[in-house]
Amino acid sequence: MSSNSGIQIPSRLPLLCTHDGVLLPGSTMRISVDTARNMQLVKSRLLKGTSLKSTIIGVIPNTRDPEHDSDELPSLHRWVCIVRLSWAHYCNLCFCLLSIGTAGLAVQVVGSNWPKPHYTLLITGLCRFRVTQLLRERPFPVAEVEQLDKLEQYTEGGQADGELGELSQRFYQAAVQLVGMLDMSVPVVAKLRRLLDSLPRETLPDVLASMIRTSNKEKLQVLDAVDLEERFKKALPLLTRQIEGLKLLQKTRKLRPDDDKRVLAIRKGGVFPGRQFSLDEEVEDEDGDDTAMLEKKVKAAAMPEAALRVCLKELKRLKKMPQSMPEYALTHNYLEMMVELPWSKSTTDCLDIRAARVLLDNDHYAMEKLKRRVLEYLAVRQLKSTLKGPILCFVGPPGVGKTSVGRSIARTLGREFHRIALGGVCDQSDIRGHRRTYVGSMPGRIINGLKTVGVNNPVFLLDEVDKLGKSLQGDPAAALLEVLDPEQNHSFTDHYLNVPFDLSQVLFIATANTAATIPPALLDRMEVLQVPGYTQEEKVEIAHRHLIPHQLEQHGLTPQQLQIPQDTTKDIISKYTREAGVRSLERKIGAICRAVAVKVAEGHKVSRAESPTEQHNTENKEEDSGIASPPEMPIVIDHIALKDILGPPVFEMEVSERLTLPGVAIGLAWTPMGGEIMFVEASRMEGDGQLTLTGQLGDVMKESAHLAISWLRSNAKTYLLANGSADPLEGTDIHLHFPAGAVTKDGPSAGVTIVTCLASLLSGRLVRSDVAMTGEITLRGLVLPVGGIKDKVLAAHRANLKRVIIPKRNEKDLEEIPAHVRADLDFVFASTLDEVLNAAFDGGFPAAVNHPQVVSKL
Numbered sequence: 001m002s003s004n005s006g007i008q009i010p011s012r013l014p015l016l017c018t019h020d021g022v023l024l025p026g027s028t029m030r031i032s033v034d035t036a037r038n039m040q041l042v043k044s045r046l047l048k049g050t051s052l053k054s055t056i057i058g059v060i061p062n063t064r065d066p067e068h069d070s071d072e073l074p075s076l077h078r079w080v081c082i083v084r085l086s087w088a089h090y091c092n093l094c095f096c097l098l099s100i101g102t103a104g105l106a107v108q109v110v111g112s113n114w115p116k117p118h119y120t121l122l123i124t125g126l127c128r129f130r131v132t133q134l135l136r137e138r139p140f141p142v143a144e145v146e147q148l149d150k151l152e153q154y155t156e157g158g159q160a161d162g163e164l165g166e167l168s169q170r171f172y173q174a175a176v177q178l179v180g181m182l183d184m185s186v187p188v189v190a191k192l193r194r195l196l197d198s199l200p201r202e203t204l205p206d207v208l209a210s211m212i213r214t215s216n217k218e219k220l221q222v223l224d225a226v227d228l229e230e231r232f233k234k235a236l237p238l239l240t241r242q243i244e245g246l247k248l249l250q251k252t253r254k255l256r257p258d259d260d261k262r263v264l265a266i267r268k269g270g271v272f273p274g275r276q277f278s279l280d281e282e283v284e285d286e287d288g289d290d291t292a293m294l295e296k297k298v299k300a301a302a303m304p305e306a307a308l309r310v311c312l313k314e315l316k317r318l319k320k321m322p323q324s325m326p327e328y329a330l331t332h333n334y335l336e337m338m339v340e341l342p343w344s345k346s347t348t349d350c351l352d353i354r355a356a357r358v359l360l361d362n363d364h365y366a367m368e369k370l371k372r373r374v375l376e377y378l379a380v381r382q383l384k385s386t387l388k389g390p391i392l393c394f395v396g397p398p399g400v401g402k403t404s405v406g407r408s409i410a411r412t413l414g415r416e417f418h419r420i421a422l423g424g425v426c427d428q429s430d431i432r433g434h435r436r437t438y439v440g441s442m443p444g445r446i447i448n449g450l451k452t453v454g455v456n457n458p459v460f461l462l463d464e465v466d467k468l469g470k471s472l473q474g475d476p477a478a479a480l481l482e483v484l485d486p487e488q489n490h491s492f493t494d495h496y497l498n499v500p501f502d503l504s505q506v507l508f509i510a511t512a513n514t515a516a517t518i519p520p521a522l523l524d525r526m527e528v529l530q531v532p533g534y535t536q537e538e539k540v541e542i543a544h545r546h547l548i549p550h551q552l553e554q555h556g557l558t559p560q561q562l563q564i565p566q567d568t569t570k571d572i573i574s575k576y577t578r579e580a581g582v583r584s585l586e587r588k589i590g591a592i593c594r595a596v597a598v599k600v601a602e603g604h605k606v607s608r609a610e611s612p613t614e615q616h617n618t619e620n621k622e623e624d625s626g627i628a629s630p631p632e633m634p635i636v637i638d639h640i641a642l643k644d645i646l647g648p649p650v651f652e653m654e655v656s657e658r659l660t661l662p663g664v665a666i667g668l669a670w671t672p673m674g675g676e677i678m679f680v681e682a683s684r685m686e687g688d689g690q691l692t693l694t695g696q697l698g699d700v701m702k703e704s705a706h707l708a709i710s711w712l713r714s715n716a717k718t719y720l721l722a723n724g725s726a727d728p729l730e731g732t733d734i735h736l737h738f739p740a741g742a743v744t745k746d747g748p749s750a751g752v753t754i755v756t757c758l759a760s761l762l763s764g765r766l767v768r769s770d771v772a773m774t775g776e777i778t779l780r781g782l783v784l785p786v787g788g789i790k791d792k793v794l795a796a797h798r799a800n801l802k803r804v805i806i807p808k809r810n811e812k813d814l815e816e817i818p819a820h821v822r823a824d825l826d827f828v829f830a831s832t833l834d835e836v837l838n839a840a841f842d843g844g845f846p847a848a849v850n851h852p853q854v855v856s857k858l
C-alpha cells in the first residue's frame, strides 16, 4: 500500500457500525445505511463536510458468519471490551461490535426513499485502526483511534527478508497461480494480473482475502491480524483452498469432452467393423451434400445475374463455415429463401373478356359500376399484356364484397391469389423485411407472399390500406409507395434479400373502408373505385343468389330441406341487421341454417329408430322420451319461425315514434360503415341564452350548431320564432343532443338538420316524420353541397322514409342511385334554408310576410 503509506488518518473518527460484511484495507465495498445513528453520520459528516478529512470514517464490522456462526469474539476485541467500559456499553448497543476497524474513504453516497429512507455508501478501505476511547455516542459515535497499519515499515526496508519474506513470496506465487487459472481472455482477468504485479506484497493478504470466496468470520480474522506475518499466515490457507476448489471444478469440466471422444472412438471402431467408418467424414459428407444440393438449386432457380452473384458468394462462405456456427443457419436459411422465390416462374393469363364478364356476374350481384371498371381494366390488359396500369383501390363499407371481387379477378385471369392484411401494420419492416443482421430477421410480407404462391405474377390484395399505422419503427405506407409505383417496383429491394426483385408482373388491388385515412401519396398512386352499400332489394337478391346457397352448403343442407322465402329475407334485413354490406345478413342466415340442421339431424335419428326391426319399440319410446316426429321437409322459415330462431327483432323502425314532439329532426350521416339516419334532438329550458351541445361532436359540427342558432336568431322575426320578444333565446337555454353519444360525430352536413330541429322547437311545430335531410349551411341561409349522397339516400330508403332534402348542387349525384330507389323517394333540392324548412314541415314553414298582419286601429 505504498500509495496509502502517506495517508495519516485523523485521530478522531466517526464510527459506522455495519452489518453488511467486513471492509478490508485496499478493497472497496458498498454499505447500506439505514439505522438512525448511521444515517445521522452520513447526513452531518459526509453530506455536509467539505474537506477530504470529513470523508474518512471508521467502519466497524458487526457481522456474524451465517454458516459458521459463533459467539466467540476475537481475543483483541474481548480485551478491549473488558478494558473500556464505555466502549463495552456501546458494544451492547450495537450487538457484538468489534474494536478493530478499517478507516475508509467514502467515494460515493447515494440516497433513496424507497422502500424506506436509506443511503448506500461506496467505501474504499484505507488502513486498520483501533478504538482507544469512545468520545461520544450520540447522535453518532465518535472515537479516539490509533492507526494500526504502519505500512512504511515494510516498504521502506525494500524486500522483507526472513520468514516474512518467504511467506510473502509464497503468497504472491499462489496469487499468480490463482489468477492464471482464470480465463485470461476476459479483460478484467488480464487487468487483475497486471494489478497483482504492481501491488506491494504486504497489501496482498487484505486485497486477496476480500476478492476470493471467504466467510465473514475468516475476513474478520484477517482484519484482526494486525501483525503482517500473522496476516499472511491467516490468508494463505484461504488462497490455497480457493485454488484447490478451482482445480476440482476444471477437472469435472474436462471430463465431458473426454466422454464424447470415447463414444466417438467406440463408434468408429466397434459398431461398424466391416468398414473403415469415420464419423467426421460422415458429417463432412452430409455437410457437403447439403451445400451441393443448395448449389444445384441456386443454379436451377433462374435468378437474375445480381441475385445469382450474391447467392454464389454466400454459398462459398457457407462451405467454409462449421455447422455449429450460428451464422451457418442464417446463411443457409437465406439461401433456401432465395432458391424458393419465383424469380422467373409465372402462370399464363387465360383472359377471355366474355368469360370474365360471366364469371364476375355469377360471383357478384349488382356492383355494376365496379364490375364495368374491372372489365375495362382486364380488357386493356388483354390487348397490352405489359400494361403498367393503375392500381385499383376499392373503397366502401365493410361486407360489400371488395375482397371477394379481388378474388374473382384472380380467377378470371387464371392467376394465383394472395391476400395481405395491412390492418394495424405499423412497422415498415413488415413490408420491407428486416436486415439480416438482426436475430430472427425475415423477409417482408410481399416477398413472403411471393414465396407462398410460388409464381411472380399473382394477384395481391392489399386489404385495409386505410388502417395502416405509424410507429417508431417507421411508416409502412412509405414502404408501400415503392411497391405500388409501377415505375419503381421492378426493382423492389427487400431488406432481408438485399437484392432487387421484379414486382412489375404482380397485379396489386387495394381495399379500404374510407379514402380519408389513406396517406395522400399512396392514394395518388391508386385509382379509387367507390363500392357503395346495397339497397334492400339488392340485398334480397344477393341473399337468394349467393348467401343462402353458400350457407346451405356450409351446413350440409339442401334446398329440399330448408327454404327461406323472400319476405323472411326482407324481415331479416330490416329487423335484424343494420348495415351497408351483407356480412350480418350472412351470419343471420348461418344461424337459421344451424337451427334447421339440429332439426334435420334429430329427424334423421328418429327415422333411423323407426327401422322395421325396432319398430315395435318406437311408439313406447316416443311416448317416454317425448321426441317429436321428424319435421316435414322442406322446413320453411316464416315470420314465427324467424322470431323463434333469431329472437325478438333487434331494430324496430322507431322513426315515427321519435318524431311525436317538436324539436326532433332526422339527418343523414355518412360513416365508413355506410350511410345512416341520425336523429337530432333539442330542448329548451329557462336560462340566459346558453347553447349546450352533447353527443361527442367534433369542432366542425359544433360550429354548424352555432351557425344554425345565429341564423335562426337573425331570422326569428321573419319566421315568428321570437314569441313577441326580439330574441328567441331570451330567458331560454337550449340543449342540442345527437343520440348514439358514444360515437364521435363531425362534419358540416348536419347544418340543415340542426336548423330544422331548432325551428321546430322554437315554433312548437312537428317536423314531418317521413323526411330526412342533409346539407351544409352558411350564415346567410344558403345550403351547400355535401358528400356521400348515395349512401345517405340508401340509408333513408332503408329506414322507409319518403322525402329526402338534399342540396341543389348534389342533384347530379342521384344518377348513381338505383332507379327503383329514386322512384320510391321524393327528392327536394334546396339551395336556401327557406326551401328546407318549407319542405320539412307539413304545410310549409311560411315567413311572417305571408301571415295576415294585425293592424291596430285606435
Ligand SMILES: Nc1ncnc2c1ncn2[C@@H]1O[C@H](COP(=O)(O)OP(=O)(O)OP(=O)(O)O)[C@@H](O)[C@H]1O
Residues within 6 Å of the ligand: 363, 364, 365, 366, 367, 396, 397, 398, 399, 400, 401, 402, 403, 404, 405, 463, 511, 512, 513, 542, 546, 547, 581, 582, 583, 586
Ligand atoms: N354483390 C355480392 N354478391 C355476392 N356476394 C357478395 C356480394 N357482396 C358481398 N358478398 C359476400 O359478402 C361477404 C363479405 O364480402 P367481403 O369479405 O368481400 O367484404 P369486404 O367488402 O371486403 O369487407 P371488409 O371491408 O370488411 O374487408 C362475402 O362472403 C361475399 O361473398
